Amino acid sequence: MNRTDRLYALVEELRACAPRRVSARELAARYEVSVRTIERDIGALQQGGVPIFADVGRTGGYTLDKSRTLPPLNFTPAEAVAVAVALGRAEGSPFSRSARTALHKIVAAMSAADSASARELAARIRLVAPAGAGGPAAVPPLPVPAVLEEAMWARRVVRLSYVDRYGAETRRDVEPVAFTGSSRDWYLLGWCRLRDEARVFRTDRVVRAALLDEPAPERDVDAMGTAPPDYVARPLEFV
Numbered sequence: 117m118n119r120t121d122r123l124y125a126l127v128e129e130l131r132a133c134a135p136r137r138v139s140a141r142e143l144a145a146r147y148e149v150s151v152r153t154i155e156r157d158i159g160a161l162q163q164g165g166v167p168i169f170a171d172v173g174r175t176g177g178y179t180l181d182k183s184r185t186l187p188p189l190n191f192t193p194a195e196a197v198a199v200a201v202a203l204g205r206a207e208g209s210p211f212s213r214s215a216r217t218a219l220h221k222i223v224a225a226m227s228a229a230d231s232a233s234a235r236e237l238a239a240r241i242r243l244v245a246p247a248g249a250g251g252p253a254a255v256p257p258l259p260v261p262a263v264l265e266e267a268m269w270a271r272r273v274v275r276l277s278y279v280d281r282y283g284a285e286t287r288r289d290v291e292p293v294a295f296t297g298s299s300r301d302w303y304l305l306g307w308c309r310l311r312d313e314a315r316v317f318r319t320d321r322v323v324r325a326a327l328l329d330e331p332a333p334e335r336d337v338d339a340m341g342t343a344p345p346d347y348v349a350r351p352l353e354f355v
Contacts, residue, residue, distance in 0.1 A: 121228045130180035137177030165217030193234035263325040277324040291332040
């Protein structure tokens, strides 16, 4: 059994056994590999976002939170690659880290044959862009700070150290309202308490960000002006 098939099998094994814990020794014997190999495989799955939990001790082992996993999906290899293409264009956007873990979960939940076919198809796909817009000769876009993602979905005030277009740095508390993005830049729209008005912050100019305990008040997104100058905003299409 190759590693890809074994990773898929481990997820299904733990899903079927949950909530019972399965030891690394038991899994190693089942798949005829070393305990160390199982530990590395489990670590790789955890880094990919699979909710596997470990307990130490004589009665310890691995278990999987069934409420946070997907059953085997009916994604075709082409559908999985289509998702990967869309997510590949999201590099540097808000939730790009979550996009990568989502793709790992999709592939892990597919059948071994479909997963292998999807990987083979993906190996024949190339994303290109002008050199000045994120291509091989350009500097890749800076990722949106993870704390901004958390501030948005948790609806909490965030404290920013922000550098404006003139190089001046200020510290301000901001109530996050929305993200606006283009193919090149991403912006945080929020209510700036320093200026006491709605402001647009380019995320790559955020030097530092800290999440505060204070909840952010509800504000009307459309009333904020959701695009920087010379841009037209449209809502994200979602199911």
